[in-house]
Amino acid sequence: MTDRLPHEKGFHVSWDQIHRDARALAWRLDKRGPLDDGAWKSVVAITRGGMAPAMIVARELDIRTVDTISVKSYDHQSQSAAKVLKSPDQPLMGTGHGVLVIDDLVDSGRTLQLVRDLYPDAHYATVYAKPKGRDMVDTFITEVSQDTWIFFPWDMALQYVEPYRGT
Template identity: 60%
Template sequence: MAGEAPEPNAQEKAGKAFPVSWDQFHRDCRALTWRLNEVGPFHAVIAITRGGLVPAAIVARELGVRVIDTVCIASYDHTKQGDLQVLKGISEAAMKLGGGTGKGLLIVDDLVDTGKTGKLVREMLPDAHFATVYAKPKGRPLVDTFITEVSQDTWIFFPWDTALSYHPPLRDGAA
């Protein structure tokens, strides 16, 4: 007897693809910084790894912030979301800069999807400003500043996760 079909992963459930190039990502990070410049100044940037590292570097460079800390959280194994694991918390030095509640700190991530990751970090730093480059509707209420909203059924492909490859012509069935 045939086994049950495997459950679709988050990317398969999403259906639509939104590939982002390095150029586009850099432009979107700069656009994010324009908005954040109105909100700051910030004592430090807290990057949610790993996806938040790239936008955090660009945003910190544009804002002239040199103190950068990480909060290391794992949830998706490629496209399947499991339980959140905090692999490394926020450093004592960064906590001190934020007065224990995150005031004056800027949390940066590449995107919010379900909002689970963002919610966890917000609980650690309730007074921090939370910025992401992209936001899906479920996670959007958690974010203070973002640039582009994509629908919940869209999967964003980041340039560090992708490579150029052959794409068949539309008439041969390409999506």
């Protein structure tokens, strides 16, 4: 058996799968907001990975106010210190009350910790969660092991992939 790099234990997510999982996230969040009748004020996507799930959640829950927060915490497949590159509209955000902050994945939790420090009253939701970051997220759909690298459809092209156990 050969040693594998962390990204070689891959979980490949198709466009269909991310769409289904983001809709499931929306259903889980439906009527659970802090506003009248369980509504949410707005959706804020953590760029770039949170944009597709946030768009789907906003559509499913009929939330028309959508913004982004740009946080850089990866250089290709290695993590670095998280930093905010672009903040959402401050009057919209306030402390985050009534705001859904959406990302594709919580990994170590560093990105969400940074955003939570800025908007402590927001609700944090991801499609996928790893154990180290799971406590940073309020709602998620699927947990994967910490050593799994998720390949999202926006990062992939169609090509042959070696089987996990080799040829």
